Amino acid sequence: MNTTKHNPAGTPRPAAERAADTPPAALDIRGLRMRLPRTARPVLDGVDLTVGAGETVALVGESGSGKTLTSRTVLRLLPGGATTEGTVHVAGDDVLTMNARELRRLRTRTAAMIFQDPRAAINPLRRIDDFLTESVRLNKIMTPAAANARAVELLEAVGLTADALRRHPGELSGGMLQRVMIAAALMGDPALLLADEPTTALDVTTQAEVVALLGDLRARFGTGLLFVTHDLGLAAAISDRVYVMYAGRIAETGPAASVFARPRHPYTKALLDSTPDLDAPRGRLAAIDGQPPDLRRELTGCPFAPRCAHADEVCTVEAPRRTPAPGEPAHTAGCHHSDRLEGTRGDA
């Protein structure tokens, strides 16, 4: 499992060695609340989320759900004027209370993000080897020689050859660039990888390869992975656990198989029903009427109530608390009427 051969001063401790000390979870968010100026309700409203070491967790939601905001908060990339409450622990340290030095350490060594569009995230004028080694060199994490060696090692791990080092981003395809991004994210040997829709801009065949790659790298380096996506099928196929977000809150969470086979929140079920699927019966999709709640309006009770087929009086007045599924304590949903959701989704 341990692939780095030796540990001269300055190189990060290999993940397996860290794991032996039973480290804290890769990511532990508790009660995260974020308010933006001139909005009537918080954009993030009590988010609790954990990613264990070496685990793949999917964060699923549509636009406006807060999933991208959540992932960016982990690196403390907050929008202007945002105020936050709660704690965000990455490998044991609270991101929201770090000073500048600790924050830099977090962003270069402990956690790394892979963005949606690799072309927008990589400077087109610099060479690939420059891009890969820049962060670790400038932050004196490794000597330039060690950085280059690691860059070669990681490029090979992502399925590219060392001659990609001398190329410019314009010479590589989207899929190859995304692999370079993944290699760059792994340079500092992070405990946590954040992937924000990393495959949305890629072809479906390339997506499969990138996903396979992420799985392999996880197994090899032991990093935790938070995979943000709007693609339910993808989330179901790759993650161990899933969080479904709606209007800044976690609507439902649990083991992927369980959440998709037996959803306990009407939003999850509605989302599953409205996804065109190759295996489900053909015909019209069961679309969800209406739109997500406006940020300019206050919210009482359940945010999904106006669009929910099972909503009643209590839903508009009282915000639902998280209740576990019978027999599955890890699978919880914030709904007053989870038991009304009859039937399963089949193979999801």
Next chain:
Amino acid sequence: MPDPLLEVRGLCRTFGDVRAVDDVSFTLPDGGSLGIVGESGSGKTTTARIIVGLDRADAGHVRVRGQDRTAQPRGRTERLARARQIQMVFQDPYLSLDPRTGVEAVLRETLKLHKPGTDPAPRIRELLDQVGLGTRAADALPRELSGGQRQRVAIARALAVEPTILVLDEAVAALDVSVQAQILNLLADIREQTRIGYLFITHDLGVVRCVTDDVIVMRRGRVVESGRTADVLALPNHAYTRLLMASVPRPGWNPHAIGTARRALQATEPTT
């Protein structure tokens, strides 16, 4: 035998060295719905642009009910007549509407162009109704609308011309899943009401399955498979179609096999 609604035969388009569209042929029957499936570089978007008139073909022809429309239109009347044959809804809901023009103004423009002299107001209300937009949306500017609402406006604008064929170029790809479902249902409704023919360009096999009767699969400018959607998706013939089906994520999915399959496929193809 009457002419089919849309007939494309031997379409070719080269950009420099690259054959973006290489001998593409297909037919769209009256009131039918044809999906064109492919990944980036397959040539599906170029094909759509040629059909609609935004690009010209190097060879081949495009016929609507027997009328050839491959050459550039000469003059205003021909230009308008072409517009009335085929209309298009674009992928990006944010940029396919003029940011300074309100919803009602957009529809009025189109109606003034194609039906001068008639009062546009009742038809505008009718169109907004048909695409599920309320009167409040009528005064709005594009930036005040959501992605789904903007696509509805784009559909209304296309329908205002009363075309016989509607080309949808990845029209739902940029939308959230729940909004996508609403728009797909809307499109199904419209097809039932108006018997318009659809040409659905997409990379999403799930969407194709939901909304099309027939499908063609394109790869590197060529059509590698065609047939009834249900048949092609149930029993794909070509290795590439099988690869596409296998790439769709679902539980029990094996992403590792896809890389191997893709390389195997590339090995069997001539390098051009």
Next chain:
Amino acid sequence: MSTTLTRRPGLARLRAAGHSPLYAVSAGFVGLVVTVALLAPWIAPYGPNTVELGGALGAPSGDHLLGVDAAGRDTLSRLVVGARTSLLGPLGVVVLSTIAGGAVGVIAGWRGGWTDSVLSRTTELTLAFPGLLLAILFTSVYGEGLLAPVVALSIAYVPYVARLARSLVLAERERPYVAAYRVQGHSGTDICLRHVVPNIAPVVLAQCTVNFGYALIDLAGLSFLGLGVPALTPDWGRMVFDGKSAIQSGYPLSAIVPCLVIVLTVVAFNVVGERWADEVAGRNR
């Protein structure tokens, strides 16, 4: 990460003032200068050419708030009346160059091909001539007066506006809505005039506000050289020219004050123009 915000449009200006005192002051100054120019004949305490030889080069006093120049004329009155000429010239330059440059840039960008090549090369040739030299040339040929330098400077400014307009049109042309209108059956000219031009206009106009400042400096410079406006017309640049002898006599106020006013006006216009350009650029998100 787009959050909808509540804003009341009417209070936008006040909010802007809060964020940036420089902008507030500049906008206020621009307003002041324009108002003064408009109301000049009614607010100037004396006529601009009323001479009081006895009090020449007088210091600021109750009668003459900014003193008296070498020829015995009240500086403040000359400043106030001179505002008209000093602002009219640059206005002419901006209007002419925007219309001509805008047209050239839009046609070049929209049509492309040969039209673009010819128009672009021609405008680049014009760029090679420094505006001030062209103005001096025109003035020496056509004599004194405001028209010759205004026309000359307009020609010199055309390439800048044309370049901007052309690049904006080139970008706008690629937007899907332009393709959508073509598919709808609108003619190219129609789309260009009714959709593309209104979309690029705010950016071009914001740039022209900045050009106003440059034109002001150029014209004032011309007057300072003794070319441009005739001797008796009060004009800020001319006042600096007339004030040369005052400086030599050791009473520089009548030369410094117009200088200061020119600088402040140009800076104010630049700040306002750039802020406007930033807002326009940010608005179309």
